[in-house]
Amino acid sequence: MILEKVIRKITIQKEYKDFVDTYVDNILTEFKDKIHSIYMCGSIPKGTATPFKSDADFTIVCEDPHDIDYERLSKIKDKLLEEYPVVTKIDTIICSLDDILSKPNEWGFWVKIICVCVYGQDIGEQVPPIIISPTFIVDLNTDTKEEIDRIHHSLSNASDHTMQMRYIKGYSKRLLRALYSLVLEDTGVWEDDMVKMKNAILDYCKIDPALVDYLYACYLGSHIDVEEFLRVADEVYRYFENALHAMVTFRNSLS
Template sequence: MNGQGLDDDGTITREGALDRVPAAFAPVVDATRAQITGTFGSARLHSAYLYGSIPRGTATPGISDLDLLPALHDEPTEADRTDAKTIETTLDHSFPQIDGVGILLVGTRTVLSDLERHDLGFFLASLCTPLLGTDLAEQLPRYRPTALLARETNGDLALALPRWRTRAAEAVTDADHKNLSRVVARRIVRTGFTLVMPRWGGWTSDLNECAELFGRYYPERIKQMRVAATTGRAPSADPTVLGMLIDDLGPWLAAEYTAVHGDKAPRP
């Protein structure tokens, strides 16, 4: 891998590996494997993946969350989603090393579909670390930092903004504000990075690096993006931070993204 997250052939290097998991999180990964296997079993589960800071080896005990992607043979049902919520709660309550658990439950047909080839397919093949089962990345292409990839990964930020505003208006506790600020900040930083990704010609998932690379091309917005990167790592209960992200930086970024890369292909 070169300094821009690419292999020698110019494709994006897959992030993460089980041997990079910090020692403090090894029991979490072992319990995760057992929970997913025991809950879904081979009849429902095709494969499962870790993503985020834990398989990248950059997780901080007590601060980092656990991110999981189980891929089912069939499309997830409400019963499957209920089971996933139970796993989230069980793991989160069992391990003080993690601050929250997020499970993205998907069906293999969706992952491998043409519509998701440069979004969910890219995410699994490039940003997820195999934990269980047969790796679906073997059926997906190698990806390059192109405008097509930029459009299909983050070209729908404008659709998220109204949902975030509704959640912000309904937020009551500090925990509500922190949970939402983490989601919003991470999405905005990654969208800012993919906006400039084809010009830079590489890939990174490090929030600080994403913000700084964005700032090379949009220096007038770098201070706001740095706040977003900080909030993505250490969520804020300050409603003014959330307001800046949702009502100022977010709308500007969504409009600029559409102007540069166009809109993401609509989903059913």
């Protein structure tokens, strides 16, 4: 099975059009010819964003990510959040052209399948079709442990309640995405709707359903005990790690 693009048509609501245009203009003005292309993913390009609740997710592609000064990028973000309170948070990922073309099952997947191009030439069109297979799923999770460790550390050291809840939401979403990747051969599609993602995990993963429901409730946000969440998160990650290891073993047995 070949993975299809998550967002096939950009449908930015009127509340966000000026914000997206201004973000792109600011990035191009600040970094000039260093930018190859800019992408979005999530609810804003899908046309399903909720004003004053939804985040903005951008990806910048350039020759060398070191050309993009994070401090200058952060100033652009802070200014735009003041000017456009309709957006709650702005996340920006930076990657290189080489990342995308040399790692089609990782960065190539991200740009080709998850994102849509809002400026420049869409480099995702140069990524070969992505075929769902154990090899793809293993490659897709190359950086999962590093990401999980980073979020775990940040949450463990956060003392501010607002930041704790933000980390818990992000941690829950990342774990649900990791679990969902395990069932791609069953679903045949990458799903970014969290309800559908959760239901597919419940249908196909042999994990305790209560753990999945707990993670989803944490993703939605409520009064959550950090220690309890970390305990459950560790249990879920152990399941994921064991399942991925079994997939690696099976893949190696075929080679």
